[in-house]
Amino acid sequence: xxxxxxxxxxxLDSVETPFGRIEDAIGGSGTFFSASASHLTPVNLVGVVGNxxxxxxxxxxxxxxxxxxxLVRADGESFRWRGRYRHDLNSxxxxxxxxxxxxxxxxxxxxxxxxxxxxxxxxxxxxLQHDVLDQVEKPRLVACDTMNFWIESRRHELLRLLGxxxxxxxxxxxxxxxxxxxxxxRAARWILARGPKHxxxxxxxxxxxxxxxHSVFFAPAYPLEEVFDPTxxxxxxxxxxxxxxxxxxxxxxxxxRRAVVYGSTLGSFAVxxxxxxxxxxxxxxxxxxxxxxxxxxxxxxxxxxE
Amino acid sequence: xxxxxxxxxxxLDSVETPFGRIEDAIGGSGTFFSASASHLTPVNLVGVVGNxxxxxxxxxxxxxxxxxxxLVRADGESFRWRGRYRHDLNSxxxxxxxxxxxxxxxxxxxxxxxxxxxxxxxxxxxxLQHDVLDQVEKPRLVACDTMNFWIESRRHELLRLLGxxxxxxxxxxxxxxxxxxxxxxRAARWILARGPKHxxxxxxxxxxxxxxxHSVFFAPAYPLEEVFDPTxxxxxxxxxxxxxxxxxxxxxxxxxRRAVVYGSTLGSFAVxxxxxxxxxxxxxxxxxxxxxxxxxxxxxxxxxxE
Numbered sequence: 001x002x003x004x005x006x007x008x009x010x011x012l013d014s015v016e017t018p019f020g021r022i023e024d025a026i027g028g029s030g031t032f033f034s035a036s037a038s039h040l041t042p043v044n045l046v047g048v049v050g051n052x053x054x055x056x057x058x059x060x061x062x063x064x065x066x067x068x069x070x071l072v073r074a075d076g077e078s079f080r081w082r083g084r085y086r087h088d089l090n091s092x093x094x095x096x097x098x099x100x101x102x103x104x105x106x107x108x109x110x111x112x113x114x115x116x117x118x119x120x121x122x123x124x125x126x127x128l129q130h131d132v133l134d135q136v137e138k139p140r141l142v143a144c145d146t147m148n149f150w151i152e153s154r155r156h157e158l159l160r161l162l163g164x165x166x167x168x169x170x171x172x173x174x175x176x177x178x179x180x181x182x183x184x185x186r187a188a189r190w191i192l193a194r195g196p197k198h199x200x201x202x203x204x205x206x207x208x209x210x211x212x213x214h215s216v217f218f219a220p221a222y223p224l225e226e227v228f229d230p231t232x233x234x235x236x237x238x239x240x241x242x243x244x245x246x247x248x249x250x251x252x253x254x255x256x257r258r259a260v261v262y263g264s265t266l267g268s269f270a271v272x273x274x275x276x277x278x279x280x281x282x283x284x285x286x287x288x289x290x291x292x293x294x295x296x297x298x299x300x301x302x303x304x305x306e
Numbered sequence: 307x308x309x310x311x312x313x314x315x316x317x318l319d320s321v322e323t324p325f326g327r328i329e330d331a332i333g334g335s336g337t338f339f340s341a342s343a344s345h346l347t348p349v350n351l352v353g354v355v356g357n358x359x360x361x362x363x364x365x366x367x368x369x370x371x372x373x374x375x376x377l378v379r380a381d382g383e384s385f386r387w388r389g390r391y392r393h394d395l396n397s398x399x400x401x402x403x404x405x406x407x408x409x410x411x412x413x414x415x416x417x418x419x420x421x422x423x424x425x426x427x428x429x430x431x432x433x434l435q436h437d438v439l440d441q442v443e444k445p446r447l448v449a450c451d452t453m454n455f456w457i458e459s460r461r462h463e464l465l466r467l468l469g470x471x472x473x474x475x476x477x478x479x480x481x482x483x484x485x486x487x488x489x490x491x492r493a494a495r496w497i498l499a500r501g502p503k504h505x506x507x508x509x510x511x512x513x514x515x516x517x518x519x520h521s522v523f524f525a526p527a528y529p530l531e532e533v534f535d536p537t538x539x540x541x542x543x544x545x546x547x548x549x550x551x552x553x554x555x556x557x558x559x560x561x562x563r564r565a566v567v568y569g570s571t572l573g574s575f576a577v578x579x580x581x582x583x584x585x586x587x588x589x590x591x592x593x594x595x596x597x598x599x600x601x602x603x604x605x606x607x608x609x610x611x612e
Contacts, residue, residue, distance in 0.1 A: 087488045182393045184529065185529050185531040186531055206512040207512070207513070209529065216529055217603065217605075218529070218603050218604055219604070219606075220526065223490065223491050223524070225489060227489070254607050257605070257606040257607070258607060260606075296521075297523065297524050298525070298604040300523070300563040300567055300601075301563070301564060302601060
């Protein structure tokens with residue numbers, strides 16, 4: 001079981017869904033990733049919050065093995081995001097983004113985190129993602145996320161980053177934007193040709209593909225009767241995915257596939273309640289049960305009498 | 307191996323995709339279903355064409371076991387559909403529909419077809435779907451399709467039909483429209499409460515769910531590098547699905563799941579070329595190979611050392 005270093009946002013989210021609303025809930029890519037991965041392995045979180053951040057609400061994370069030594073408190077306001085989902089829960093409408101102290105974020109990796117064997121670069125400026133890689137020592141595996149804003153504004157740095165990561169995780173719209181290929185098989189091939197050994201293309205409620213040069217794997221999203229709040233699903237997926245690899249220390253095809261299913265599983269829990277509430281509530285047995293339901297969801301017999 | 311009776315349209319399609327265009331290609335729900343199902347079992351086709359229909363182009367279907375005794379030639383023009391797909395191949399833009407003789411279609415089931423043990427009611431007026439069921443003798447299994455137009459204009463007849471069919475196949479938008487439930491798990495439950503023992507909700511490139519009262523199964527769409535023309539994918543899916551059940555005579559959960567994979571497989575071939583061209587070209591070995599690829603696509607090991 002190896003520690004995962006995650007660098008990402010630690011934010012306050014105000015969210016409105018068809019089922020309810022919440023103000024200033026704890027959120028951010030680093031937070032969701034940590035809440036998810038900590039079910040599987042120790043997590044070292046690096047990020048920044050303002051001096052208005054309710055630090056006591058991160059205590060449950062610390063209690064479950066998330067080391068907050070790299071979470072800096074800076075003078076100013078915390079990163080706040082306000083968004084709304086309508087019935088199509090696959091796409092968020094951003095109502096307001098206030099970067100606050102996050103706009104000046106320069107990740108400093110504490111000395112004791114620099115040898116973390118697993119690294120997840122959350123969705124931040126690719127220049128900062130490079131900075132993080134410059135500070136760590138020979139990680140065994142580096143995974144990274146990105147978004148439309150960086151694909152457009154930091155294309156060069158992002159392409160250079162692809163040569164430094166083992167796994168890129170992104171959603172279908174981002175894959176299309178990055179590669180200018182509509183077809184996801186072609187998009188994946190484009191990305192694989194630029195460095196990553198695996199690319200995971202997430203399609204929200206439509207599941208996720210993992211491509212390598214010689215294989216393709218697909219895991220559906222878990223068919224929930226109520227998706228309460230999709231915020232953080234992607235980062236929770238990444239937490240389950242990288243967390244599983246760090247837990248097992250494996251990187252073979254069987255482990256990679258199972259990591260995708262862990263990602264889908266943790267992502268499916270994240271959306272059942274606001275914020276990281278559900279991720280903090282579940283136990284190993286809940287995860288095991290849902291993994292088994294994923295297995296049943298796609299299982300079919302190879303041969304029947306025909 | 308039992309015969310399947312299919313009642314549906316036999317049309318001429320003019321289609322434009324990002325990859326090419328074709329005029330007056332043979333198409334229609336009955337045609338695609340037959341071309342697909344005939345890989346698995348004998349098919350009895352009931353439909354109508356105008357006296358302008360190029361009957362010789364249906365000869366390959368006859369040669370592979372599709373009985374055309376129920377295909378009436380009527381005075382007038384054949385059903386013609388003209389459509390276009392842009393890069394989002396999941397949704398067709400209908401440019402023109404000319405019903406021609408199809409507008410007066412009253413299915414007459416030939417005497418020798420009335421005992422077909424398997425029945426597929428293609429997407430036609432629910433009143434005609436009822437008429438067909440009134441003419442057949444105790445089929446072992448009845449599956450049916452529908453579309454937005456009938457959901458709106460023939461809601462009452464369609465709801466009554468649900469009490470007479472074993473399996474409803476429809477796409478996600480249709481399921482939402484029919485049930486007024488956005489969530490597909492809830493939509494499926496709504497439909498299952500009204501008669502069908504199984505409901506298959508097709509999501510195009512995003513795969514297909516099959517729900518029963520006690521289980522849910524999901525099969526992804528095959529990740530093709532080029533979806534050439536999506537026309538007929540749904541009917542080809544239905545052909546593989548019902549064809550497999552008719553071939554095996556089974557209706558247990560394992561067979562139903564495998565039927566969905568056959569449906570996905572035949573649907574994936576249909577979209578590789580215009581019209582039924584690819585369906586006429588493939589052989590049993592191609593189908594077997596793609597089934598194996600489907601298995602690999604979703605396979606993950608239940609337990610690894612953790």
